[in-house]
Amino acid sequence: MTEFLNDWGISLMVFLPLVGAVLLAFVPAKDEESIKLVALVASLATAAVGVLLIWNFDFDAAQTLQYDVNTGWIDIVNARYHVALDGISLPLIALTLLVVPLVIIYSWNHIPAPGNPKVFLMLILVLHTGMLGSFVAQDLVLFFVFFEVVLLPMYFMIGVWGGEDRLYAAIKFFLYTLFGSALMLVSFLALYWSAGSTTFDMVELAQEVAARDISLTTQVLIFGGMFLGFGIKVPMFPFHTWLPDAHTQAPTQGSVILAAVLLKLGTYGFVRIAIPILPEAAVEWAPWIGLLSVIGIIYGALGCLAQTDMKRLIAFSSVAHMGYVMLGIATLTSFGINAAIFGMVAHGLITGMLFFIAGSIKDRYHTLEIKRLGGLLVQAPRMGWILGFCTMASLGLPGLAGFWGEFPAILAAYNPADGVSQTLFRVYMVIAAIGTVFAAGYLLWLLQRTAFGTPSEEFAEDPEITDMVATEWISWTPLLILIVVFGFVPGIIFGITNPAVIEGLQALSQGAR
């Protein structure tokens, strides 16, 4: 069993959803129940393999790459099929494994117009493979391929099942991200050439870069390319303008996956690739990343305050929240990066939940215009309370998951790594702390305008507005429980990520000393 997992476990997990998608192709489009069932079974089977992997994961050695599979792939460019799991990947893999089945359950009675669940669910499953693959790839070319695999299904999800302005949003999303990945690819190639043209392997590249005397300018430029590629995906100010459009137009399922997992591909790239391979350049870039992060925190919050659409508001809040994550990363300390990974998971759970709620409100009210909403607590009290709970979690209330992404990141900014300006980061710290007030402001204001008060005349007698239904309970409860559990026992995530984060920063600390 263990041997099988070691050799095939990760590959099985990554490609099972794809198998599911292929199987779906053979199910007649009319038979919606079977389609949903096949999709759900595929995602659950994937999750089961994932659970087995996590169960057998050696948490005492979370810094080592486990279930390591490394075979030849495209020999001509020395690209290898190298997949493995370590403490940095594991929380994000677990998040993905959790979110996708929940999204499929939610789709049971929430297939967006124009219907066609068959293709819709196939796309989700393809997306699933791409996301899982990105988090386990240990080879740059392989990573790039998975990274791109993610793009297309999401493009179609937004473009076909999206809102009124879906085409514009979909193309904007696609090209923006493609632009970033083009630069990323250029950086990868530059890295390949300058590190001896022998390998695309992440670990080996880090060693090559450390061993060779590559000029700092080159490193900084290569980092810059990655920065744009990953930064657009995060998204960091000022490359975020695709996000509000994509989120607003995307169907609920798309928004949830986008917020919960896709955005993390960017931050994951920084933690997994950019910083370990190019630590010296990271030190040079850190003040700028920090600056854009804190601008994003305040700017995103102001953007939220200006919104009249609930979904767009939540989308903008992602800009602010990912600012905290990036601030943690920019400190280049293991404390900060641990906080960042925690922040990624917490944001995935909480913002994913908020998008779920927004979707369900839209289903009932057929609008998300904040002005027209109100009195949700009267008409759908349970959903109203869950919305209140999620806004509290999102504004970083201690005792819930959001806090452990936010406060430790602020704390870390007090004392960044050697070589990074302390004074500057202390200024960032204060700005980030001020950002928490704004976060409370826009979230509670949203809560007040949507949940409190009494329903407007327009909706007061609307029979369509009901409280939670079964699929909503099933798909939301796990997220809600995890938000509380991680809030009280943050050690679950910190304990897993820490060894791997320290390992990733080794090049940095050796260089600095």
Added chain:
Amino acid sequence: MSIFAAAAAETFQPSDWLFENVWIVPAIMAASFLYILFFGKTFPGKDRVHYVGLAAITVALGFSLATAFMWVTQYEDNQSHGSEASSAFVGEGIVSTVEADEKEESSGASGQGCLAEDNRVGSLQAAGEDEYALGTGLLTDSGELAVEAGEDGKGEGHIKAKSVVRCLEWFSTGSFGGDTAQGSDNLTFNIGTIADGQSIMMLVVVTFISFLVHLYSTEYVKGDRRYVHYYAFLSLFTASMLFMVLSSSTLQLIVGWELVGVCSFGLIGHWWEEKPNSDAALKAFLTNRVGDIGLLVGMIVLFFGAGQTFDIETINYLAVHDGLSQTTMTVAALCLMTAVMSKSGQFILHTWLPDAMAGPTPVSALIHAATMVVAGVYMIGRLYPVFWFGLTIPGSSLNALAFVGALTVVGGGALAFVQNDVKKVLAYSTVSQLGYMVLALGVGAWTAGMFHLFTHAFFKACLFLGAGALSHACHHSFDMKAEMGGLRKRMPVTFATFMVGTLALVGVFPFAGFWSKDEILVGTGGFPSTNANGNYTLLLIMGLIGAAMTAGYMTRVIWLVFFGEYRGHVDPHDPPAVMKYPLIALAGLSVITGFLNFPSDWFGGLGTRYGLKFEQWVEPGGGSTFPVIGHGDSNLALAVIASLVGIGSAAFVWNYYQKLYAKDPNATEVTDGLRSRNKAAAGGYALLENKYYLDHLYEGAIADGTKGPLARAAYWFNQNVLDEIVNTAGRTSTVLGRFIYRFIDQGAIDGSVNLSGRGASESGGLLRKVQSGRIRQYASLMFGAATVLAAVFIVAI
């Protein structure tokens, strides 16, 4: 080292199962919350869900009282058995505490926080070589004071109790590369409890008031639309407050602090259908968030200053032993002060507190008078060494903390005069009394501040619940002018208890407030021969003005509510028993609690035997994790002056209303008074009526400014600059692409063939395509730019 050793109090290590397991108290309330949350709606007869809350709070109260009793007993035992009981004598410094720890290693309790002793020594040494140097003025000051305290015979002979700390590892995570207090790659964070005089005192106060409020609410909130929700929040609030009070680390304190804030949000907005209520809830939460910036930053500064630890005892220990730099302590103290200003309603962040009266009245009594709002005061008391040294409290005559407190005493008191809502008067009175507590801590009178917190909890809860009884009787109104008047005969029990509460609040001998307020005034050291820690004369005067104001506005309330003619339209009666008995209990305590800390030189032998018990039980021994502080000498003249000021002010107001009554029995204010004749008086009144225009500033200028223009500007920038850059660049490159295609590709190669074939209509069509063809714009922009950047890379490498 020698001066500290000489001045440090003799200590003993209390130990009891109860002290190590105080976590049970918040755990009970948390369990009650969870039970009500999940099963409240299906509880047999959901209007009886209060049984769950009541049962839980009763057990919690019993546990707290038992703990307090055990604490007091152990203390007294150690005094009578004298020196042989003092096994762990801290005077020798660190070495002996290490021994003490070894003696009780089995229990896991340690008098010195959660970190091992040797690590603390390590971080002390890392903090600098001159760790015990006595050259600085600060140390000498407190050293001398300590000697004085020893000389005046008060600090002597008492063997102080050490705190009982118990921790568990909460989580561990990465580090900052440098040397940590724990000396490893990981930082470990603990969660735990501190049982000492201060926290046990708070346990008793919180559970007791909460118990009465639970009881009182069964009648007051009966039949409410959200009865279950109400009791769930009461339990959660009590649990959070207890969790915060028992915190052994600042991180845990932050968690409790915010949880308390959320409960407050939920309870203020209890009737959220009406917008003013949810506005008030939002305002409370957001104002507290502003203060929380200071809390977060201050705790972060302390975290790094103390060698990367959140452990409260370690921070205090380092502060006392010169292990924290002066800058660290000053910055931290000032940041934390902001947090206190918002949580404990100090000027200028107090504005949320009166609005918070939108919640149900029992909640106002529990949260916004007796417990949550004192969280800030408690936090200062908990981290007192940081404030003591950081703000240079001893030997000085003014500091930020004390000044903010004094300003709040006066500013809040003045606002209480112009309110017509009895609850609002009490709210501003709370602001003012919290000012006294902060003032006391600011001038170094730690015990006086804590004692005032203690007594205030009882008499203010008494007054608030009394106000609830009034509203219960008077058609759910709190308007003193429109709905009340002459109620003393119709509601005799309410009148009597309210009167006792008022006397205690005003500080009339021998009611509780008299003793605590007198100690604060003594503690300022502004009065001759009081020998306190500094010479805060200005603040003494402000404190006296505050006393006069308190007497004045409370006389006004008493007159408007209980005297004159009844102006309402219903037939008010005393409340039923479950509301009446809490009032009576609180009134009783408002009389007697003051005697817990009467000066030791009063009442002859009685004073030496039973005086200053509160100080002995609650104040930690100085020298280890608490600064060696002096206690002022009580002064009869000052007590008399303070009383006369109060009585004079009350008499003046009384006289005003008596004259008014003689003219017109139904009048509530003079219509042709000073305000109509004097512009300055009218202006002053308008200033007060508009609450110093602070709300206009916060809501009108800052909040609306951010929500409105600033947010819109940012969004405009987003849509019209950032996005437009992308769009324009796309458009330009499309045009460029067309140009190249048309004139170079097609023009040069194909051009000769059909150059003349192009008509005007075709160009028009092209133009339209340019405008609508966003797809191509993006594509060409993105790939164009990518190509350019790729070229840059290739050239650069």
